[in-house]
Amino acid sequence: MNEVLKVIAERYTCRDYKDQMPRDEMLDAIAQAAIEAPSGMNRQAWRVIIVQDQQLIEDLAAEGMAYMQSLEDKSMYNRIIERGGKLFYGAPCMIVVPIDPKQYGPALIDCGILCQNIVLAATSLGLASTMCGLTGTAFASGKRSQEFAKRLGFPEGYAFGCSVLLGYANSKKLPHVPDKDKIIYIK
Numbered sequence: 001m002n003e004v005l006k007v008i009a010e011r012y013t014c015r016d017y018k019d020q021m022p023r024d025e026m027l028d029a030i031a032q033a034a035i036e037a038p039s040g041m042n043r044q045a046w047r048v049i050i051v052q053d054q055q056l057i058e059d060l061a062a063e064g065m066a067y068m069q070s071l072e073d074k075s076m077y078n079r080i081i082e083r084g085g086k087l088f089y090g091a092p093c094m095i096v097v098p099i100d101p102k103q104y105g106p107a108l109i110d111c112g113i114l115c116q117n118i119v120l121a122a123t124s125l126g127l128a129s130t131m132c133g134l135t136g137t138a139f140a141s142g143k144r145s146q147e148f149a150k151r152l153g154f155p156e157g158y159a160f161g162c163s164v165l166l167g168y169a170n171s172k173k174l175p176h177v178p179d180k181d182k183i184i185y186i187k
């Protein structure tokens, strides 16, 4: 296996972080890998916002947890409680990727591709990562979405797309077991 294939196979979703912040040069390299992602028609309808402000990360988590707790279906909330009650698992750094909702469908695909570049770059540098869609729960009720969009510096009209948590693993786990039955060859 070459290095790229090894990194793809190694990547896993971390749910237990140390509080140690990754070095600036690592975050710079990851941000560079992010903006090297392809996008449909090269639209690049995204931003890469690297959040190291612990208060902001805590505020997003508090609003997200409050929103999930307020839902009739508490399965998402209970899942986080079962995992220790921390929406972001103690990760010291979060990369938020807002997108232009005017082209929501394709922009969301572009956003996913960019986030995959982030997690693979992070893995290659020895960092742990979590693709974290649940950061979106902080925007879901609408109560604080404008405040968060402002604090995160979203461009006018942009909306949350996805986020990635980054840091060092406190405990490691294996990635999911790939199901080879999902692969179909037609010759």
Ligand SMILES: Cc1cc2nc3c(=O)[nH]c(=O)nc-3n(C[C@H](O)[C@H](O)[C@H](O)COP(=O)(O)O)c2cc1C
Pocket (backbone or CB within 6 Å): 011, 012, 013, 014, 015, 130, 131, 132, 133, 134, 135, 162, 174, 175, 176
């Ligand atoms: C778009 C997307 C959003 C995700 N959001 C979350 C999330 O909010 N919280 C979380 O713990 N994991 C999240 N995950 C991680 C998945 O649960 C994980 O990739 C899956 O269980 C497979 O495990 P693995 O990544 O360790 O192979 C997300 C993954 C993707 C692709």
